Every structure is written in C-alpha cells, then in structure tokens.
Amino acid sequence: MIDREAYCSGGLLNDCKQNYSYPIGFAEDIWSREEAERLLPLVEERLQPAVKEKHNLSVYQRRAERLGVSLLDVRQAHVGTDRSKELILRLRGELEARGVRFMLEREVADIFDEQGRAGVVMAGGETLRCRKVLAAPGRKGFAFLQQVMERMGIAYIDNVVDIGIRVETRLENYPIVTDYYDPKFLFPEKVRTFCTNSGHARVVLEQYHGFSLVNGHAFSEQRTGNNLANFALLKTIGLKNPVRSGQQMAVFLARLANEIGGGKPIMQRVGDFRMGRRSNSETFNDDLFSFPPTCPVSAGDLGLVVPAKIMRHLWGALKKLDTIVPGVLHPSTIMYYPEIKMYANKPAFLDPFFRVTDNVYMAGDGAGTSRGITGAWASGIRVAEGIGAAGLAH
Numbered sequence: 001m002i003d004r005e006a007y008c009s010g011g012l013l014n015d016c017k018q019n020y021s022y023p024i025g026f027a028e029d030i031w032s033r034e035e036a037e038r039l040l041p042l043v044e045e046r047l048q049p050a051v052k053e054k055h056n057l058s059v060y061q062r063r064a065e066r067l068g069v070s071l072l073d074v075r076q077a078h079v080g081t082d083r084s085k086e087l088i089l090r091l092r093g094e095l096e097a098r099g100v101r102f103m104l105e106r107e108v109a110d111i112f113d114e115q116g117r118a119g120v121v122m123a124g125g126e127t128l129r130c131r132k133v134l135a136a137p138g139r140k141g142f143a144f145l146q147q148v149m150e151r152m153g154i155a156y157i158d159n160v161v162d163i164g165i166r167v168e169t170r171l172e173n174y175p176i177v178t179d180y181y182d183p184k185f186l187f188p189e190k191v192r193t194f195c196t197n198s199g200h201a202r203v204v205l206e207q208y209h210g211f212s213l214v215n216g217h218a219f220s221e222q223r224t225g226n227n228l229a230n231f232a233l234l235k236t237i238g239l240k241n242p243v244r245s246g247q248q249m250a251v252f253l254a255r256l257a258n259e260i261g262g263g264k265p266i267m268q269r270v271g272d273f274r275m276g277r278r279s280n281s282e283t284f285n286d287d288l289f290s291f292p293p294t295c296p297v298s299a300g301d302l303g304l305v306v307p308a309k310i311m312r313h314l315w316g317a318l319k320k321l322d323t324i325v326p327g328v329l330h331p332s333t334i335m336y337y338p339e340i341k342m343y344a345n346k347p348a349f350l351d352p353f354f355r356v357t358d359n360v361y362m363a364g365d366g367a368g369t370s371r372g373i374t375g376a377w378a379s380g381i382r383v384a385e386g387i388g389a390a391g392l393a394h
C-alpha cells in the first residue's frame, strides 16, 4: 500500500464520522441498496463503530415533511479528529499482521498496464511491478487520476459536482444536534445538509493547488465543547449538454472566491447577507455578533461569488431549515464559501468490480464510487472480490 502521506486517508483522519445507511456515502448510479447493504455489515465488523442514539426524530421529520423536505434516519458513529489516529494505527496493524507492506510518504506519479504487466511509477522514477493495481487516491487525487486516465486512454465522465457553503452557529441556534449527531436533510433543488459537527466543532481550510476550500470537523466527546455547531449545505450540479467538466467548474468558482477573498475563502454573517451588504471586520467583532469564527477567513459578500441560482437554492433551503430547527438563521450565524466536493471522476468500468483495464482497478472518492468512509470501504471490498474472482486472492 503506497501513500504520499504518513497517515493514509482523508476523513478517517479528519473527524471520522461513519454512516452505515444507504445511500449516504454511496454513488447511487453504481450501487444498489441490496449491494451496499450486503457489504456495510462487513465494514462495520472492521471499524467497530460506537453507534450514536437519536431522539425526537419523528418531531423533526413531521416538520420537514410539511415543507417538502426529508430527514433521513441514518445509523451513525463519530470518532473525532483527536482519536482518529488510534483507529488508523489499529487498522494498519491488522493489515501488517496479514502481510501488507506499507510505503508511506511516497508518491505515485503514474500507473501502467501494458502487455499483461501492471505497476506504478514512483515520483523520482522508480518502477514497481505487480499483478493488480488498485488506484484509490481520494478526492485530493482527482487531478492525478484524470491524468492517468487520459494517458491510459480510459474514458471517464466528471459532470457532477457539489457546491455550497459551511454554516457555523452557536449550539443553542441548532439544538437538533443534541438529538441527532449529523442530521441529513434533503431539500428540493438537490440541496442537502452534509457533515454536521458539534461538541468541539471547528471550520477548517483545505489547501489545493492555487486555492483553498472550507470544511468542518469535530473532536471526540473527550474534548471540552466550544458550544458551536457547523454543517455543510451543498447543491449537486449535474452538467448536461454540452457536458463539461464538473471539476473545472469547481476550480473556476473556487479560484474566483479566493481571488475576491484576497487569497482566502469568504465568510459572511447571516444578518449582513439578509440586508444585502457585505460583512467586514466590525461585523465580526461587534457585540451583537457574539462568537468569533473558528476559521477567520476574509469577511465579504457571498453575493459576489456564488452563482445566483446556487445561492437562491441554498438560501431557500436555509429558510426551510430555520422553520424545522428555529434559530439557525440567527444574524450571528456565519456562512463560509466555498465548500466544494470534487469526487466524481467516473471511469468507464469494465465490470462490477471497478476494473478499468486488464489489471488496474479504480475506486473510492477519486473514482466516484463513494462519497464517504463507509462507501469507500465497501468499494474496496468490491475490488477485492473482483481480484479474488480473478484467482489472485492469495
């Protein structure tokens, strides 16, 4: 197993919320409920989650339904950023005990499969040969995977992208989180809540080449709380004729936001947004605005950078959410932009095991087979079953 980081993974290391209910974290065009539900118990057996209880679900569901909104009942667990390394080290130990060799802090530059010989080329030029390659470089590896697919002549589509904001507010303005850790609301116009954090919750920057995005995470229950909650509100964009790259659209929008934000994302208080004026440093220090942002990026105006249709649908969803959980649109609530999920680089798969050439498989968030930890695990199991079926399990 080769990884350019010291600790493999994105979400396993950051926050590590685990969702065990289809379709959360699965690409529905690739996964049937039956197939996902066959593998989720195997994932659970390995990750050994402490599943969280939920309360008052029917109350929120009734309010939601009246507005044409669904609140999904999801089986969830949360590890927390401060305890995730323990989990990764346990999993790594289990793999090593089964004979897996790790090459960490080593980057793969290319993948090949020529005349029955597959392998990878490492940054620096070393070539490693093997019988089968599984490429799972995650969301951050989307550009790498695209390059490999272009070079190997593997057809792919990347017409879907999720674009939205991260909302941060006081816990008392979003009390549902004490009943349901990560409530999954589905609004009209393909808008949904995603990755809700509370307890000791923080908004963070994610660095990419030439721009940064926002994300959120929380520490485990062992940490003292900071009385804040944050969640993403994302709109799924499916580009149709003429089909263009969702990734390119995302990068373009992210760069625009970073340009207007002086090299950083933008944040705006709900009170300012409502009045149609930009936020500025006073907005973030004034007595009315009672909590400091956990991710102090550039105070500004979302109206200048979020495409109008996306903003309208996000704002419409927030107003509905404020009726279901009154308080979330308090004037002090902060909206950070951009939060973008670039994971849909879907190769043309040759079989149900995510094989793309004779000996190369592509799976996980980078290849669009998953959108979360459990979906990525299930994808890995499906590839393993394919390799096993090809007679190479041992």
Ligand SMILES: Cc1cc2nc3c(=O)[nH]c(=O)nc-3n(C[C@H](O)[C@H](O)[C@H](O)COP(=O)(O)OP(=O)(O)OC[C@H]3O[C@@H](n4cnc5c(N)ncnc54)[C@H](O)[C@@H]3O)c2cc1C
Pocket: 002, 003, 004, 005, 007, 008, 009, 010, 011, 012, 014, 015, 016, 017, 018, 019, 025, 106, 107, 108, 109, 136, 137, 138, 139, 140, 141, 144, 206, 215, 363, 364, 365, 366, 370, 371, 372, 373, 374, 376
């Ligand atoms: C900050 C953050 C927080 C998240 N939080 C959650 C969460 O709480 N719950 C949840 O369900 N999902 C979460 N996710 C999503 C989750 O991480 C992914 O769905 C899941 O990890 C995908 O698994 P994967 O194996 O496809 O890729 P990853 O887990 O991202 O692993 C890809 C690995 O490939 C390595 N890599 C990439 N390119 C190369 C290269 N060229 N050479 C060598 N190594 C390379 C990376 O270093 C990385 O370790 C989060 C993602 C991020 C980025």
